[in-house]
Amino acid sequence: MLLGALLGLSVYLPLAAGQLSLATPAFYAVGGTLAALLSTRWSALGATASGGFPVPSLLLELVLGGLLAGLLALLVGRLVLRLQGIYLAIATIALVEIVRVAILNLPFTGGAVGIFAIPQPFATAAGYLLPALALLALAGWVCQRLEGMPLGRAMAAIRDDELAARCMGIDTTGAKLTAFVLSAVLAGSTGALAAHFLNTWNARQGSFDASITTLAFVILGGSRTWLGPVVGGLLLTALPELLRPVGDVRLVLFGLVILLGPVLAPQGLITPGLLERLGRWGEGGKP
């Protein structure tokens, strides 16, 4: 669930600058594959024969996964961010597909089966709660800070009117690229964490389906504040689990949420207006 919230934030960042990028699963896959490779192949990280794994090495992988994804985003972003609207969306779908096929076919990523028996840093799944929460807190803090920083304001200006923003002397390319790279770093680190959490890793982790799902996080939650994607990610990753009792129908219902969500709540669940009202309500409630 927390991983969903992290991916939601990763889609939100470019969107905050008005750029609809569906590339998050590509960076997620890159980060995950790197972590899976490092922890299973590189013995210096200290994976034990019993499947254990030291926590500092996990942190190192989070950093490296983020860096690699960020580097890729820097290279790709320079090219694709010249595109706008629907073209950018299509280009990023293409990136996701290229990364997926590459992971499927490269000689060292395990093909269709993928990489399995990834060592576990924690004895139970609950152990992952802490690093995931920490990562989410860090990402949330960055997003919150962004709103008050020149960069965040530049991003908002580009979202509202790119041409006008450029006329005001804002480095639009730089701001868009920064948002794109930040989004990739976040997705890469999330992937590295997810690889350990899921225990196996293959090309299916970053597919077109994942693009849809992560985008749905943001649309459902709302794309105007960073809390929106977090809530959307939490809800939509929990939804299939909650719907498990209805069995096969759950994916149909999941699709219906994506289909009807924007129709019923075009701004998403969490809007700036709602937050303001909540804040006022909170103040009014105090004696």
Add this chain to the structure above:
Amino acid sequence: MIEALLQTLLNGAASGGVYALVALGYTLVFSVLGVINFAQGALFSVGGYLTFLLMGGKIGVNGALPGWGLPEGLPFWLALLLAAAGSGLVGLLVERLAFAPLRRRNAEPLLALITSLGAGVVLVNLLQLLMGAEGYAFPQSTDALAGLPDVLMIGGARIRTIQLLLLLISAAAVLVLSLWLERSKGGRALRAVAEDATTAQLLGIHSEAMVRLAFFLSGGLAGLGGGLIGVSVSLPGPYFGIGYGLKGLAVLVLGGLGSVPGAIAGGLLMGLAEALVPSSASGWRDALAFAILFGVLLLRPSGLLGRRTVEKV
């Protein structure tokens, strides 16, 4: 050597024809509404399964009604036509649910991208509920193809009849559609709405009806493609249309968004390029379309035959 090349080229042209069908479906909707219908891939699957059922195929053990099927299979061409019409109707339903509410509200056009994706997810999973996730092979008999032999010899090359039919049928569909758009009154009305919906409305054209027509035709094209691919290869599962939908997207960009000749040329080009990938690198074949897409977007975003648009302030 020459025979092998001929065979490869024909295979490429045949799958290129199907790509062109899918891309044309996108083009119709895009030119009228300026949005992309991401449910197109799911409609492709719907067409494949409808054709299968209409030809007398039975639902497998994992479906909702195991063993159910039509008592008598229809001939290939009739089943294909009805399946295309059925997918067109489903396309209309997608328009009602995913596009119309947003349009009435003048919402952000990019939202339609999400809702149509949602419609696609719903369709594919309904198919999976109904038919199960297993693959289906069409009954391969000579009378399935209206009495034509399975394999033809052309210039010393063995060509599967169905491949040739695939090429001919998609070529015919594309030709009829382009002529209709270009010449007929309805086609002109559609193009008028594409140019400017409000003005067209003022001139007495029922814009909403034209939008619905575009969705019906677009769904029909996708269904036709799905049926053709199903008959010539097989139905590997409800998700198979999504891949074709994505390829169609690549073709669309290659040819230029909103350009009818571009969609056709792009489809053929993409099919041929894929057929020429050596079999030793066949795993990478799926990446080729997207690599081409990437290249086109960077070098010539308006596509091969698209018009350059200047953004107005």
